[in-house]
Amino acid sequence: QVRLVESGGGLAQAGDSLRLSCAASGRTFSRLTMTWFRQAPGKEREFIATTRAAGGSISYADAVKGRFTISRDNAKNTVYLQMNSLKPEDTAVYYCAADEYLLSIQPGAYRYWGQGTQVTVSS
Secondary structure (H helix, E strand, O other): OOEEEEEOOEEEEOOOOEEEEEEEEOOOHHHEEEEEEEEOOOOOOEEEEEEOOOOOOEEEOOOOOOOEEEEEEOOOOEEEEEEOOOOHHHOEEEEEEEEEOOOOOOHHHOOEEOOOEEEEEEO
């Protein structure tokens, strides 16, 4: 079992920056692919960014490429999402998800989820 705890959401204005954190416990962190998703009201959960296990690749959704940066600190068992140049359309609940050695970016593939953190961006 993997426990994920997100933090760092909140209110921002367009153009601002926020950093989300997700602390994991219960598995060897380096074995975990860590992925951020988000879900806006009335929309499906969508992939944002992933950092794959064991020094694997990093990928981003086109909507956030160049603005968001995912990183991981294996010593702290934590993954981060640095969000710059925020836009109102970034408003959503952001979820951290994890699974061992997973390559997929489909939400249904992940067994472990955090509780979500709200990000609201005003214009």
